[in-house]
Amino acid sequence: MKIQRLGLVASVALVGSLALSACGSDNNASGSGSSDTASGSSSNASAADCGPDGGGTLNAEGSSAQKNAIEEAISSFQDKCSGTTVNYNPSGSGAGIKQFIAGQVDFAGSDSALKKTEKDGKIEADEAAKYCGSPAWNLPMVTGPIAVAYNVKGVDKLVLTPEVTANIFNGKITTWNDPAIAKVNSGVTLPSQPIKVFFRSDESGTTENFTKYLKAAAPNAWTAEPGKAWTGKGEGKQKSDGVAGAVKSTEGGITYAEWSYAKDNSLGIAQIDNGAGPVELTGDSVGKAVAAAKPDGEGNDLRLKLDYATKEAGAYPILLVTYEIVCSKGKDAKKAELTKAFLKHFASEETQKSLEEIGYAPLPAEVQAKVETAIGALS
Amino acid sequence: MSSNTVRMTDVAIVDEPRSTKPAGATDGPATADSGGSGGRRSPSPVFGHPARAREVKDHLARVVMWLAFLLALVPLVWILWTVLSQGYHLLLQSEWWTNSQKGITSRREGGGAVHAIQGTLIQGLTTAVISVPIGVMTAIYLVEYGRGKFAKAVSFMVDILTGIPSIVAGLFIYAVWVTTLGLQRVGFAVCLALVMLMVPVIVRSTEEMLKLVPNELREASYALGVPKWKTIMKVVLPTAFSGIVTGVLLGLARVMGETAPLLILGPYTKAIATDLFGGYMATLPTMINQDRSESLQPAVDRVWAAALTLILLVLLLNIAGRVVARFGSVRK
Secondary structure, eight states: OHHHHHHHHHHHHHHHHHHHHHTOBOOOOTTSOOOOGGGGGGTTOOGGGGOSTTOEEEEEEEOSTTHHHHHHHHHHHHHHSTTEEEEEEOOOHHHHHHHHHTTOSSEEEESSOOOOSEETTEEHHHHHHHHHTSOEEEEEEEEEEEEEEEEOTTOOOOEEOHHHHHHHHTTSOOBTTOHHHHHHSTTOOOOOOBOEEEEESSOOHHHHHHHHHHHHHOTTTOOSOOOSSOOSSSEEESHHHHHHHHHHHSTTEEEEEEHHHHHHTTOEEOEEESSSSEEOOOHHHHHHHHHHSEEOSSTTOOOEEOOTTOOOTTOOOOEEEEEEEEESSOSSHHHHHHHHHHHHHHHSHHHHHHHHTTTOBOOOHHHHHHHHHHHHTOO | OHHHHHHHHHHHHHTOTTOOSOTTOSSOGGGTTSOOOSOSOOOOSSSSSHHHHHHHHHHHHHHHHHHHHHHHHHHHHHHHHHHHHHHHHHHTSHHHHHBOOTTOOTTOOOOOSHHHHHHHHHHHHHHHHHHHHHHHHHHHIIIIIOOHHHHHHHHHHHHHHHTOOHHHHHHHHHIIIIIITOOOOOHHHHHHHHHHHHHHHHHHHHHHHHHHSOHHHHHHHHHTTOOHHHHIIIIIHHHHHHHHHHHHHHHHHHHHTOOHHHHHHOOOOSSOOOOSSSSOOOOHHHHHHHTTTOOSHHHHHHHHHHHHHHHHHHHHHHHHHHHHHHHSSOOO
């Protein structure tokens, strides 16, 4: 009797809560003030752009560096193609590749192309090819520039060479009016303030890429091995917003951070002079550096070898390229079709342009054309 | 009542600190008007003022206890206050309870948590449906039938299961489900990992409740010629019912907040998903984890709000557990 009554109450409560949550909606498109550029094209999206009829679900996992970019692309893709769902879990490049090889995701996002050298008795590229039954392709998709951000009163334009940058970040240059800085900034009045360097105290791909740049472009000044953990001088702060926030509130501060953080905090962004004149950080200048990168793969495997020490005029050298890693011949026809449709949307000029607003640089035209060709060849 | 009496005597004694008379033989409570703040107490005539030392110790212990209590309270209040103040405003929007996060990016406001709430509830209930019969039946075996080596082994295994870190449970299921069987990571795999965590909790709490059932009830039942299984079904279980339900609800509250197995087995999705055997399913812990490292305000707000939602959900279950315990007990 008692039990029955309790059971009744419990089941009513459970059914009620389920029923409540079951009337939820996936439709977030209306009234949310979407700034997606692709939403305008929703009416004329042909079926071919959206993969198989009836939509479907794609699962992807990997690099957290491209999280915001792919989120934006997913959002506009889903707006365009109702019935499709794309999931991206930013669990890190290594985890993404592992899950891809284990057949858990449809494509992986990674900060670096699949390795062709042996590590722990396994070659990533071969493992991936074995899983796919066909070569796995690395498609460069998102370009994330790293800004050298500073906060010095009255200095709107600052030029840094790799040597000067390395010496600032390893503590050899300690004041803003140091002759080495003044030499590359003629005509700028630099204060005698001490330089306060902030670095990422957590392990970070940004640190790795920045130190890779310093090592490649100024090997004499930067002797430490590049890595995810910071080896230079300065004060540590957690995460990108930590360092950007610290520079914002500290006069004389300098740090390295993803472009979007420097922009969001309206910090000064140094121009980098690799030897061919100072280069401002813009979508175009980053694109030039990507375009100047040497292709390192065969055919449609578009792995890039970035040249951090590039002397290409107008190319901004401190950047990171993230790839999407896909099977060239998909295992499941429907999934492959949907993957193709999504990547096509991601690589499209429209989507790439929209990424510039949120701190990523669009792929330069020639690389983008190659990526589109490669996506067209996916089957 | 009794403390009052003691105090009266104490005060009476205080009046004659240097008396050589035995403590009991004072002039009685007539001198109780001597302040009686309870501050100074019973100096023994023989040993000088050991009462002062006792008093100090008493105070010291009291202060330390209160400090410890306050210290334990600090993080609790702090967490609750932070989560509440940072997360409440999203919970007040109806969209939070009706919409998913599909199509919402870290830069955009809007969307809700219904996909995650639903996922947490579905996975929690499935876990309960699997673990409750196993757990309760194991407990019945241990209390009512189990004798000898096998019962000891079972009890020992339950102890070991209790000590398993949740991440190990998650990795174990991953090894079985994904690596060995080659299946996809789905909601049901998460449930299996959570079952491993929930079963020992239920076994232990049910065991305690069954042990509390007075043996006289069982004996009375046997005396009437009722078979053992019927005694358990009709006498023992109903008597312990409210306690068992409380244990189940507390166990459920615990696994709902569990994160480690979810990170390994239950990837996040922003869309509403109800299929336990296909595709990803969002849960509140994974929703929190997804934007954990984000610094964009809309995403940060959502993390706080999701945390508050989870706390509320677990709180509701806990309250339900207490209510059942209070009103569900069989009248003696």
